Amino acid sequence: MIVIGSGIGGLVTASQLAVKGAKTLVLERYLIPGGSGGSFKRDGYTFDVGASMIFGFGEHGHTNLLTRALADVGQSCDTVPDPVQLEYHLPDGLTMQVDRDYGGFMDRMAARFPHEAKGIRAFYDTCWQVFRCLDAMPLLSLEDPAYLAKVFFRAPLACLGLARWLPFNVGDVARQHIRDEELLRLIDMECFCWSVMPADRTPMINAGMVFSDRHAGGINYPKGGVGTIAEKLVAGLQSHGGEIRYRSRVTDVIIEAGQAVGVRLADGEELFARRVVSNATRWDTFSGDGSPSTTLVDADHTPAREATWRRRYQPSSSFLSLHLGVRADVIPNGLHCHHLLLEDWNELESEQGVIFVSIPSLLDPSLAPEGRHIVHTFTMSEISAWSGLSPAQYKAKKEADAARLIERLEALLPGLEAAIELREVGTPRTHRRFLGRMGGSYGPIPSMRLPGLLPMPFNRTGLKGLYCVGDSCFPGQGLNAVAFSGYACSHRIGADLGLNAWALPA
Numbered sequence: 001m002i003v004i005g006s007g008i009g010g011l012v013t014a015s016q017l018a019v020k021g022a023k024t025l026v027l028e029r030y031l032i033p034g035g036s037g038g039s040f041k042r043d044g045y046t047f048d049v050g051a052s053m054i055f056g057f058g059e060h061g062h063t064n065l066l067t068r069a070l071a072d073v074g075q076s077c078d079t080v081p082d083p084v085q086l087e088y089h090l091p092d093g094l095t096m097q098v099d100r101d102y103g104g105f106m107d108r109m110a111a112r113f114p115h116e117a118k119g120i121r122a123f124y125d126t127c128w129q130v131f132r133c134l135d136a137m138p139l140l141s142l143e144d145p146a147y148l149a150k151v152f153f154r155a156p157l158a159c160l161g162l163a164r165w166l167p168f169n170v171g172d173v174a175r176q177h178i179r180d181e182e183l184l185r186l187i188d189m190e191c192f193c194w195s196v197m198p199a200d201r202t203p204m205i206n207a208g209m210v211f212s213d214r215h216a217g218g219i220n221y222p223k224g225g226v227g228t229i230a231e232k233l234v235a236g237l238q239s240h241g242g243e244i245r246y247r248s249r250v251t252d253v254i255i256e257a258g259q260a261v262g263v264r265l266a267d268g269e270e271l272f273a274r275r276v277v278s279n280a281t282r283w284d285t286f287s288g289d290g291s292p293s294t295t296l297v298d299a300d301h302t303p304a305r306e307a308t309w310r311r312r313y314q315p316s317s318s319f320l321s322l323h324l325g326v327r328a329d330v331i332p333n334g335l336h337c338h339h340l341l342l343e344d345w346n347e348l349e350s351e352q353g354v355i356f357v358s359i360p361s362l363l364d365p366s367l368a369p370e371g372r373h374i375v376h377t378f379t380m381s382e383i384s385a386w387s388g389l390s391p392a393q394y395k396a397k398k399e400a401d402a403a404r405l406i407e408r409l410e411a412l413l414p415g416l417e418a419a420i421e422l423r424e425v426g427t428p429r430t431h432r433r434f435l436g437r438m439g440g441s442y443g444p445i446p447s448m449r450l451p452g453l454l455p456m457p458f459n460r461t462g463l464k465g466l467y468c469v470g471d472s473c474f475p476g477q478g479l480n481a482v483a484f485s486g487y488a489c490s491h492r493i494g495a496d497l498g499l500n501a502w503a504l505p506a
Contacts, residue, residue, distance in 0.1 A: 058217020
């Protein structure tokens with residue numbers, strides 16, 4: 001088995017297959033595992049590549065997929081609970097903390113919108129209904145009829161309840177209960193902070209998971225940085241006989257008689273396997289209009305269904321990101337780890353509109369030198385805004401845009417600019433280069449209004465022997481979501497090869 005890419009989805013797929021007894025090799029183009037779920041070190045700081053607001057580390061149920069994926073390979077992560085998932089700083093002075101305690105969050109929302117107290121409770125309780133359905137069943141491949149039959153026999157009401165919400169988006173449900181436009185915009189932001197889409201384009205299934213798991217399992221930060229998750233999965237993979245090779249960039253999937261049989265590396269080496277899994281985006285996997293010339297599968301072998309997918313989904317923006325090492329005195333006492341800032345509702349989906357802020361050293365002081373903190377901030381930015389620039393123009397734009405972002409952050413952290421001692425600036429070009437994602441994109445977003453998660457593809461592709469995993473597959477973006485994708489992909493391959501145990505996981 002060959003897995004292309006060591007993002008969390010790819011590593012969960014590989015490690016699960018290794019546990020099933022498959023000989024598994026992961027090929028990673030970069031120096032470290034994890035992709036956007038990795039970490040890197042600079043001058044005594046440990047920075048997370050992407051977001052540090054982590055779901056999936058709960059202790060009970062079936063939605064704690066990161067806990068389960070690590071445990072399946074004999075690993076675990078020490079974590080630090082975050083008492084507040086996020087604090088919003090929104091136009092017209094609207095602020096809101098999302099408490100870990102559900103009752104506290106409901107009370108805070110009702111106090112801010114007392115005329116909508118009943119609707120608020122009804123909407124978020126509906127999210128809990130979705131979550132309880134998900135949490136009642138092992139989350140494996142929906143492409144496997146045998147699994148579906150077994151899980152329906154175990155939890156028929158949960159299956160029926162989940163099927164009910166598959167076609168719906170969050171906006172559809174929110175407007176059944178809520179009329180206040182400011183509150184609906186807040187729910188837009190509740191979705192945007194992890195799906196980079198407003199509520200009308202965010203699937204209800206995903207929201208049921210996120211809006212409830214932050215109170216059930218909670219937000220828990222892995223000690224040592226988010227990259228620890230990938231490192232532990234690699235260790236578990238290797239302990240079960242699997243391998244990972246770094247600096248191994250795959251350029252082509254080898255296809256013989258209409259079937260994927262192996263891969264070709266940049267140095268010309270060819271490796272063969274019974275099954276191939278791409279943890280690259282679908283844009284980087286399959287050829288199509290506007291695709292880079294470096295896709296893994298050429299146009300002649302790209303399945304027709306991929307054209308349908310491309311019509312339905314488009315790549316989201318990438319990010320302008322700043323990894324800052326700052327003096328600790330600039331961080332106010334009692335400040336929470338995660339924040340989201342927006343000054344104008346009209347700029348919600350605009351270039352560099354919303355600002356995401358994470359200060360993970362508040363949860364794990366070992367990430368920064370003594371007397372220092374990490375401020376990781378990022379804002380959406382299109383690759384087109386950074387293309388066609390000379391080296392001098394590119395450098396100047398980086399400096400100007402970073403300075404403007406820091407200036408905006410002074411509203412949350414007064415004196416920030418003077419407190420910065422280390423600064424790393426990343427652009428969409430940076431993300432494209434190091435993460436190998438087309439345009440540095442965060443992932444797919446609907447290009448039109450779609451019925452919830454129903455159009456999202458699963459792991460099998462139209463090319464025999466080739467599977468996809470990661471955020472281009474059901475159920476989409478986020479570490480816990482791609483872990484779900486990894487479980488589903490490994491289960492589907494296990495079913496195809498006769499490797500799966502008969503009984504469902506406990």
